[in-house]
Amino acid sequence: MLKKTLILPLLGLGIMSHAQTQWPAITPETKPWTRWWWNGSQVTPKGLTAALEKYKQVGLGGTEVTVIYGVQNQEKEFINYLSPDWVKVFEHTLSESKRLGMGVDLANASGWPFGGPWVSLDDACKYVAEKSWTLKEGQTLSESVTYIQKPLLQAGNKSLNLKDLKEPYYLNPNLQKDFVEQIRFEHPIPLQVLMAYSDKNEILNLTDKVDKNGKLNWTAPQGEWKLLALFMGLHGKQVERAGPGGEGEVIDHFSTKAIQNYLTYFDKAFKNADISYLRGYFNDSYEVDDAKGESDWTPDMFNEFQKRRGYDLRNFLPALFGKDTPEKNARILCDYRETISDLILEKYMGVWSFWSHKNHKIIRNQSHGAPANILDLYVAADIPEAEGMEVPRLKFASSAANLTGKKLVASETATWLNEHFVSNLSDVKKAIDLMFLGGINHIFYHGTAYSPENEPWPGRLFYAATEFTPANPWWKDFASINQYVTRVQSFLQKSTADNDVLVYFPISDSWSKPSKSLLRHYDGLGKELGLPELSHLAENLLEKGYTYDFISDSQLQKLNTSGGKIQAVNANYKVILVPKCTYIPLATMQKLNALAKAGAKILFIDALPESVAGWGNLEEKQKTFSQIKNSIHLQATNESIQNAKVGLGQISVGESFEKLLAFHGVKEETLSQQGLSFIRKKMGNETIYFVWNKNKISFSGWVNLQRKGVSTAIFNPMTGESGIGKVQKTDSGTSVFVSLKPNESIIVKVSPNLLKGKEYPFFAPAEKAQELKDNWQVSFVEGGPELPATRTISTLSSWTTWSEEALNRFSGTASYKTTFAKPSGNAQHWMLDLGEVHETARVIINGKPVAILIGPQYTVEIPSNLLQDQNTLEIQVSNLMANRMAWMDKNGMPWKKYYNINMAARLAENRNKEGLFDASKWSPKPSGLVGPVRLIEVKRVE
Template identity: 25%
Template sequence: MAQAAAQEPVAQEPVIFQRIGEVASHLAHPPADARPMMRWWWFGPAVEKKQLAFEIDRMKEGGIGGVEIQAVYPMALDDPSRGVKNLPFLSTEHLDAVRFANEKGREAGLRVDVTLGSGWPFGGPHIGIADAIGKMRVVAVDVPAGATGYAAPVVSEGEKIEAVFVGGGTAKEHDATRLQPLKSDHAQNGRGSLAALAAPRVVVYYIASRSGMQVKRPAVGGEGFVLDHMSRRAIDNHLKNVGEPLLKAFGDKPPYAIFSDSLEAYGSDWTDNFLEEFQRRRGYDLRPYLPVVFSGQGANAPALRHDWALTQTELVEDNYLKPVTAWARRHGTRFRSQTYGEPPASLSSFRHLDLMEGEGAQYRQFSFTRLASSAAHLYGRPVVSAETWTWLRSPAHTASPLDMKAEADRMFVQGVTQIIGHGWPYTPPDAPEPGYQLYAAAVFNHHQPWYMVMPEVSGYLTRVSYLLRQGEPANQVAVLLPNDDVYAVNRPGKTSLSAELPHFITPELVQQIMDSGHNLDYIDPEAVLRVGLARYPVLVMPNVTRLAPEVLAKLEAYVEGGGRIITIGATPSLAPGFKDAQRITAEVKRAAAALLARGRNVTGVGTDTELGRALQAVLPGDVRLSAAQNRVSFVRRKLADADIYFIANTSNEPVSASATFRQPRRHAALLDPDTGKLAQSPLAPELRLAPYESVVVVMSDAPLQAAAPAANTGEASVLADLSSGWQVRFPGGAPVAMDRLASWTDSAATRYFSGQATYGKQVTVTADQLRGRRVSLDFGTGTPLPDSGVHAHHSGMRAMYEPALRDAAIVTVNGRRAGTLWHPPYRLDVTPFLKPGANQVEVRVANLGVNTLAGRELPDFKLLRLRYGNRFELQDTAKIAPQPAGLLGPVTLVGEVLE
């Protein structure tokens, strides 16, 4: 393929400003590179160029800034009568479709990324057994008393015997620490031989094997083994057989980035040359200790497992992350990756990437999202993305724009600056509404009736993403990830840092920090050594017992320079690993004792629940609210002459509280993230936030010229009740009188209707009512729902709130578009559009796609599964039911006297 002349990516980098005046000049029209993107699922792939071009146009209309092309499992059998043809992955036809989509996407001004594979994780038919995920297989064979022979285990394709041990006991019960190496198993014709002994014995084989994991959800032609991420040969194989053909299809316009989903190489804990690499990296031979590592028995097991798991991290970095990043740069693109999971990549493993990505809306507990954003903050990447809305409000087609905002705001407060929507299903033109869906995801395409407000949703997401890239990150508290302790508790078949860290970084710990008025970053020992702690006034160390002396030396210098440390529970007392453990442990104990003796600069608490009080004593909250501190979250960006605070009510109840800032500047302004409009504000503003509403507070050294004077209003009063007397027009029908507002589902005629209906009504106002007032249309406050706890990844996150407007609306007054409504408060200022006398008000309301889905039978995939196997199960189909729709009321005209 044609390569870029430069070694670095050729696409333009986002512009990062350091002064608020420059930032403010782009608020009305933020840069296009901050627009949300969509993961574009190509099912089969059975795609057709005309439909690809059509969907690209719909994305552009919705304000979507780019796509990530991902080929996944087929949804239909080849059918010439319908024009359905599954194009085998990497076939000439498939690659031609990729080329076409790239060209059309570029013409429309969209960024185009591509997943470097089909389904996930990377793998496919080109991955032979020798390049598949490596996994140690341990086989214990009983040798009865007096026996001289036993049946040796069968070694299959892709396997080799790494070591054999013998000792007293049985296969079910033996002391692994007392096993002795068997120089040769003397196995011939499947039988092993030993000298006879009076007592029973066990022979234990350590066989380098394969997990056998297959690519999940593959496209036609993408089936096969998942590759070994610790093997350079496997990675080179994948780049040659998948990467090169894919990028060749892009020609001289390479993708902005190539993408890898999270590391889900289940069972991975070994690779072919592991013993040699271990010897080189750790300085001793692991072979004699295999029984301890794989049994977990004995006092040395944690230290040995630490070294074994750490070696896996280094192999993933050296053989996967570094080579793929270098390969991407040589091809004029970038590597974007969700770098966590199995094998055990670390926070600092992200440093080898161009673009860092997380996932998960768990903003008040450990999350992969904060893992990625922390790495971005530490290693200087202003753009950090998140796979957003995965499993949002299950089942599919029930997610509303409000649900989207509720989760996106939780991403933003974790430091995300680029939304990657999950996602946009390609849908053939003859598919019944509401179109295709991924088995485990919401749908955010033009098949959703509410897509008419997608430009406004995208505008909000774009403006916030743009703001949160500016200046520098400014979280004040760092939490040291106890990686060395986590390595030590890893176990065979499940080696992962990210999966074990929640046992150390508990929800209580995160909540104590956030409820103290702070936000937080994670940092790991590697980053302490490479980057340092200078940007963080406070470091929290939760039950860190294993820590290298050189890291403790950095902590000593940090405290010497004025940094404050709060330890929780146990403190450093052990060498991280096995080699020279006794000597290094003594060093750790001496260094830790010296550090802990630093008086007021180092504070110790016993439990996570004591952290908040200790933190407040050391560093008062960055943002403090007079009420509802635990329902409001924020993130701050620091500029040369200003601070930008994104503040979100992440709850389903309204919040009214005054805000105080630990480091106020001379002037303040409130920014509406929906419009980009600025209004002057006191330095301690009163925040009145509806459920799931957000605001941006800008603290600056000089007054912002773009900020309008604050509008002071008196109490609101109802000028007219508009809850009756509407004319409602559904598509293809005449207007129908609706004397009392009710859900569309209350009528048999519209129970299963998904679409848009227009409410019309004449509203009369007097000159006196308009004079000196701000007049708004108010569509009701809605009802908070009991918190179901569905806020975590893969559990159906949604806004726990039932609005009185379901689910989005465009309001027109006297023929002029007055605005859109898609999240609380469902109130719209219509003052500029009203006139004394009669006014014609029209409200075009859109609901959810699920109502149509609920009114018909789901497709039968029996023949598809007979042909291709069962590659997916649609989630939560038993929960499919029509949802309330339309204006539910009350609707009022509200006036506020301008003071």
């Protein structure tokens, strides 16, 4: 009965007395989803139904099925991925999810990246190797033009010997047990091309002069000749964390044939199945490079390069490998990397999207990690998905969605949030709020492992996750954070971007800078991109309170200008800000100039770019580029800015982004300078602010908002309360009063219309306080390994200090009960402050559920009319999994039972001599109600 009562506020969000303070409608997509790990696909229809009903009960809106490695010694119960039996249990999953009103996505691989036993060696990912020689006139090459691939074996089974294995690897037995990550066999790999370059700039293709034994039948003519040969080998990357039936080679992401052949296997598997309820397919981050070396070649590379860049790469191989002049090296490298980016976008994302849409499904993609302009890859997905804990990194996915009008932006949330078993729901909320700041509005927890009903505690687990599992003591209280996410996402999904600045992503500069390998892999704004100016700019814009999205070269081509506004599909911007860069594509410079002529404001930091990017048709492009630059007549202003009128618009150059923005009337949101974090969005003619106090101290005061309105409404997504806010008009916008505890967040709606309804109540503590000092009856109601005895205590403290061994190993829930008299006086509201709690608390007064508290503040406002002359207070406190897990490790009790990774530790101090997770050295973590528990009189802030 308690569960149902707590869920009711979520189900009835739309029932309000005034429409102005209604929460938006709830759908399965406004609720959070979870990545649903299927270990070895060891699932049953009965077990799947039971699991889904548990997920539904705590407020999850859907699952993403991802098949991974199996459990040791349970091979008889494995179901091979995409086999007829697997398809049957998947159909059952879809049917039951439909019955429960929950959504379903499917990872388009068992593990990641795309790959499997049906991927032929021809379709597998490749790498390029080079070899060079020098010959003088009259000399012949005595060495054979061959390249022997060095053997390579990276596997979890350290006793494996490469010589005992068959090629291709997936033909071997014990694939789950051995879990090979990367493998290369020692043998010659095929020659792609042999080129000769003379000191007189002569170039010869000698490939057809190499016989089948690698002998070059050629004598060097006059001059000195450098010979360079390219060879193509199998990269050897195997699908990571694959389940049975999914082990095998990773596909060549640069090949249409490879992805088409790969997806055809799914067509065959689902040919006679009903998967109509499936929403879409998912791809985890690229991660082909998560191995030795990288996949950087494809058999048709020379033709694809010629088609896109307009010249023959074979004539410039020394520059590709950094053996020519610095400028030529930079330009050829840029063109090569851009070609790789094009191939991933067209051959992989384009083909995958077409296939999925043909089957009436969407695609959800994690683009980060790919050696491509990930802004464009995110655009190619129906739902772009991010991961990470840095807001600029998250904004790559949300920017792509904002510019193209996509409703949903997903995130892999709480991956490696903390060490195993010590993450609490307060930590989870902080991670989620960072996602919201980054523009995410479709949370996917990482994640929940399917566990059979009879599985011993702690059930199935995943190696790199916060364990969102029914075995976790705070599972029942998980409903509170899910209600919170649902309420916030109900606003964020219904609204659209309202950012002022478009920040150009100068990827040509990154492509032009050499690195340790041929490719760069794009994952946020780290140092590995070679763009420190952009990273610094992105962080400072956030810190100063400016709202922005990133934009790529190709996305920029789709912009329009009208009335001075820069228009994307579903968003308007005030300016385009170009970070300091050396190179820029000619088409980008032409478009920026055209936008300015149409009325846009284009802002360059430090200087205009120096040159066009790349090598192809360089002389002609550079001439046109110079003409554009020369047509921009910059003149000094009194603001340390050079400005030029260009048509109806302006182009400006300055060292300070703040001065540039101020010069063009772009104002920051000052609540950032007040220590508050926010995201701003539009919902019809109203503006929505999600505001989060991520600080360790409370905030109370007026905040100035840049969007003007007559009145505001305030929504508290943790409690479900809403009401009309206090407003003061300002010259620039709207000032609203807010009061936020540490880690608390609210939604502020600014409206041009007069909103009516009850005023939103903010409370502040008065001096009157009453500590509850009567005895507490403590009973342990759920958990294990056994339930400690009920007792009465006079002083609150962690139950791990009560000198009883059973309490040190207990993970679960304890009920604390006491009685108290209603405080004297006429106070209308009281705050119940639980003090220190480990980790979640359910508050029940006189038998009525009042709140679920997850921290870091454990307080709840109580109206006086809820109290009687004599009152019963019950606080149900749940601790972490940690103490029971530590006890199991200390006593050598088996729970680490997985093939593949078993189990990794996030922190070095928690690794045993084998490098795996071990909690045996942990001391018992504080648990339970520590207090002091007080009733504090509160007054509404006037």
